[in-house]
Amino acid sequence: MTARMTLSPAGVAELELVLAGGLGATAYASEGDGGRLRATEPVESGAVELLDQEGTPLATVEVDGGTSSGEWLVGSVSQLRPFGHQLHRERRIGAQTSRVERAVVVLGDLPGEEDPRWESLSDRPLVLLDTGHHAEALSRDVRHALASGHDVRVLPAPDPALRSAEEWRDAVAAAARALVADEIEVWDTERAVGDGLVILLTGLSGSGKSTIAKLLAERLGEVDDRTVTLLDGDEVRLILSSKLGFSREDRLMNVRRIGWVAALIAEHGGIAVCAPIAPYAEMRAEMRERAENVGRFMLVHVSTPLEVCEARDRKGLYAKARAGEIPQFTGISDPYEEPTDADLAIDASVVSPEDAVDQIVAALPR
Template identity: 60%
Template sequence: MPDVSVTLSSRQLRRVELALAAPKRPLTLALEGVTVATGDTLVLHDAEGTDVAAVVAESVEIVPPRAAGTAQIGTGEAPPLPGLARVTGPVSPRRPLGHRDGGALRVGPETARVPRATLVTGTVPGPDDAGWAGRTAPVVVRDTGDPRALATAIARVTEGGRRAVVLPDAGDGPGAAADAARALVADEIDVWETPTPVPPGRAILLTGLSGSGKSTISKLLVERLATADPRTVSLLDGDEVRLILSAGLGFSRDDRMLNVRRIGWVAALVASHGGIAVCAPIAPYEAMRWEMRERVEEVGRFLLVHISTPVEVCEARDRKGLYARARAGQIPEFTGISDPYEVPADADLTIDASVVAPDEAVDAILARLAEIDA
């Protein structure tokens, strides 16, 4: 049976690194859009395509995608979706992980254990902070995927004459970080709880069928944000992106994935600089939306809005005749007709634009955005 190839997100790569640092620790990955069975070998690649590790699937559990926090605006219930595959098994390195921020300080199998260490849960305080009094043990800082924050944390630890140890963090919370620090760094971990400021950047993804109203709502949303929010707002409309950023791509599943991956990369870049990206591609597959959420949440907050206008309404609105051509077989792989649209199970907001006016839809999005900003 051939190996299963998996490209890791930044967060997943840190999870792999953490598992490789403790050879007896099994690795668990939640994978979207991957067909895997017990006994399969998964070859794990980083974003550059380097095969960094392999994991043998000792157990495979199908779990439903997260749906917490979903709000319904309009009518209708979303149908159930296939879940994620949660794969667990032993992991082994295939080659070095390559450049990693704070490389010489990162925890690994060769890290010498110490009797005691301090784990800083959030922002590392400056060297003059009173909380440093009496702390002479090595200081464990969490790498959460922000190179600038990690560099600042290491500098603040070393400025005070203490040794920094970098612990890759996959977003499982301070408790999991403390457990990993005990397993890899020290017998006794002193947990120093410090605040973690919420990054200001945001990305809002409006997903739905062609003709659902995404473009109308997104353009109005950008106008409203430009007058009500001090952050810079950028619009990444699906049709406009395809003219330049994704010129030459078709509509196969792979090309659609690449198109939305590019949009997600730009959105995360905007968010990393404290701006707001409003994205309005069709984004029909759960895997691509999940990947965009993972990428953006490395640097800011992500809001997924499902514009759930029924296909019959979208078809009636179609002035270009695309639906008619798709039903006649003239357009292959047309979402909603000859290619599936996977209804989001983890939407933060669902709006049926056949019963909700654009202004009201924008009001609902802004209210939900205010909730996640609170």
């Protein structure tokens, strides 16, 4: 049976650069040049199928030897289908038919028109980076550069999770030299973060997070000019995730979908209040990363003790879980990984919902 591994959005971009020859040899490598991917579980010698987060096969890596979890996959890569920039002509890697001698790579947003670097740009193309986020900002920069008469290339950004800031910058420059121009000048600009905000309330079933989330959304609607959207865990499961179960993989996908919608709201300057159980540190970290790429993020741990949540159980879910009628029930037969990075912890067994909202509003990132 072929092993499968799911890539993050940044991992998909990394794969696309590898296949285009933008990161050295067309292989995942453990040292030197080359795209990189860590094995998330032990892999035996043979083909490993790489999937996007919706489960679509993108490519295979032919692994030469066994690989332990956490080690780099090493082997040649074969593409299975077009994806990413290859599907969008206006953003395709190497959209123009020929290489150029010199180009400018912009690491963040385009600088303002008053920036002196524009005077030295001349006819060199601008290479802009698609990080998988900031879609509006990227489209704005592309339109601005084209309207100003400049040639534009768009490259997916290498995965920053695999590199230090300096290594990431070097990888960007190497990809641009491989795919666009022999000589690269780098404009090291900041990528502005918008005013949007994602608030994630996590806690056990019955902890009170849904009640707090609803009151919080109402309060923010009264005191904040931004549009507020409530994404309650139970309601999202009825619509976005109706076909998902409660396995670890399905739980991850459910929270991933909530995080994607929440980040989209934040990218457009709104506030998303989310209240899934979100029991795993992995899923919460992914939501934080996605949100902080476009705005701000706040993690609230509604830390009501298990015995209190169980005593409050109006639906009888805990009793059914104790009796073995509900498998993989968080806190009973499936773990809840308590956050170690919460911005605020509230025990709703000793704090009223109204006071909890007061605490959250007072602690909002400004």
